[in-house]
Amino acid sequence: MSFLLVHVAPGDPLIALAGEHGDPAYYAEMRQRFGLDQSLPTQLATYAGRLAQGDLGFSYVQGRSAATVIMERVPATLLLTGTALLLAIFAALPLAALAGRRPHGARDVGISALALGFYSAPVFWIGQMAILGIALKLDLVPVQGMTAAGSDARGLARTLDIARHLALPALVLASQEVAVLIRLTRSGVLDELARDHVRTARAKGVGEFAVLVRHALPRALLPVVTVIGARVGHLAAGAAVVEIVFGWPGTGRLMFSSLQTRDTPVLLGLFLVVALFVVLANLVTDLMYAAIDPRVRLR
């Protein structure tokens, strides 16, 4: 399916492959060399055959195995999206619980407004603002890259270096997820607080904090877990934008540049990898359900 989409889209990988200003004979020769002169079904059959053997083909642009090109970039994206997701969860849950506790109070209005703001603002704009404000004006963290330029640091020094570079892009990427999670968890907490089991707990004399954390929040989390699982694909899309703004060397940026240059083998490989991660995320979601919802049992 994605093979067809990529090939049916207009555009020609040849420019990226060969550069501009060639003569027609040159372009014909290059086309033949890369099998681009074959019919679409033939190309698909060749591709599927190679894929079955675990071969993603050669990148047109880099002249190296597409699998290598992709795998070089996967760790950076996993680090960025993973950190962003964790940040989002750890920021969103307490905030949402706070907001849901006294609906329409000052705290609730403040937190909800913040969530709405983050939710509405495009991520590239938040990124630019963060760069100008936090990185440039306050000079707290670097504005681009994953490590300091030309750094040969190893071990702990390298970890710290990466952490400093990671802070801003992860925060920016997390901002959107925080917004979604706050809104969802808050309404869940609100619903739960109105339920009988909460009233019972309160009647038994359980303290307000314990009511919130032990009785309302866990039940409110069920839909939230589903949404987190479903948002992995979305997170990958947001990561592409953040990676471009912050010069983060991940798969999102690779996808963008491969799209521009019509580097089909890399593009298809990336689709495959992202699809794999979405499937994996859904599996993890299902397993989580078993852990937090007593009604679900794995056999």
Added chain:
Amino acid sequence: MHPRRPNHHVLLVAPLLALVSACAGESAGRGEGVLVAAIGDPGHLNPAITTNGGVHTAAGLLYDGLLTLDDELRPQPALAERWEVEEGGALYRFHLRQGVRWHDGQPFTAADVEFTFEELLLKFHARTRASMGAAIVDVRALDDSTVEFRFRRPYAPLLQQLDVVEAPILPRHRFAGQDPLRNPANTAPVGTGPFRFVAYETGSEIRYAANREYFRGAPALDAVVLRVIPDPATQVVALESGEVDWLFSVPGPERARLERDPRVRMIQTAVNPGGSNCITTLGFNLDRPQFRDVRVRRAVAHAIDREQFVERVLFGDGRAADAPISSRIAFAHASGLAVPPWDTARAAALLDAVGWQRGADGVRTAHGVPGVADGTRFAIGLTVLPAQTVYADLLRAQLRGVGIDLRTQALEQAVFSRTVFTVRDFDTAIGAYCNGTDPEIGMRRMVVSSSVAPVPFSNMAGYRNAAVDSLFELAAASLELPERRQLYRTIQEIVVDDQPYVWLVETTATRAHSVRCSGFGTSSHFAATARCTARAP
């Protein structure tokens, strides 16, 4: 140096100092490292198999050509020390510099030159192949230090095409007998240039160290790190925050801010990696009935105020084009041509005369225009690359003034090339035609009839004129500069008269660097002459 918060700064600089001292190694170590920002990840570092600007930006420092070109584009010795031109320009003999070594220690010889041309450049470098390919018989090494280029007929532009951009020389011993497009040496290159390759982290950075044995003298810098920063706005911020020292280009809107910044210096240049002396050009699709009549094309030219493009699109970074050949190619550029001046009244009169009459809404409709049904509105498409939509907006406003309704269609590179040059499904389009260092390189392909072909940045208009074709043949074969000058002048007069294109503006680029560094050049070897003071604590 600007004040910074020292506590954070130490963290930032410490690894850098480590790099600088590491790269300096046991050698001199007086110099400093320079950090350079690049827009895209080049993918590989073989400039002989592509004309891609990103690859040339990243690989230029590693290689040399047989010659270099000075500011007036005159050939100067590089890997070749001297040369002879014989048989009226059909035979060139180059004597190579002795004692030059590749970065891996192997000696550089004429066999490398022969191999690079025969197996790489003439097969894979699109411009060199297209311009030289038809005329050349062979490139042959006579002995270790002599190489001969033999042509079927006199070939005048050769000396303009041997610099590191058009013809970088690569090591035979790394490439012989392997597929050049998938050679591991493409990402671990060996050259003769002022810097040698150290490491390539894809998507992140490329590191270079000074070539202490460089035949034109060791560079003052110890190291160069090229950082991939895809967003132009982030690049500017990275320069301001001291994370990089050199930008290859500054976006127009950011220029004023950097000009006021005492930490930053700027350099203007017409040189771009992979192509120089570019003219942004509006092309008419001459297959479309609306543009068959030359009066319509002249009317459009009269309706365009080129100075406004210089001011509003280029922010003063360039000049209005007054000829089809760039003013930077001084010997061939014709002055005082009858280019239609900005005159909307004249434009309106021409359109009226052809039969395009103004309608109630201000847009013209056809009344007796040959090939166009009566009542057809003068509403046409303008196909552009995303980066050129600013040109499109201004053009749209200016043509609207004379009753032509332009509709912009912005297409990314791959789709643009196919739509405009392969399928030819467009009315008008904007292209940045880079003239290079000789009219044979950049100008010829946009007007000769043999380059009406499905090739990017060929003859976009689909313009055919037998006189122009034969004049170009004469000019390419003439070694006499005054004679060539006259031939190119005649060509430009004819082409301006036919107006298949409107040449809008000659663009230049703005480089920016931090004040801690100086001595940068604008060529591919920009960092070879640069020196930097230590980063302030």
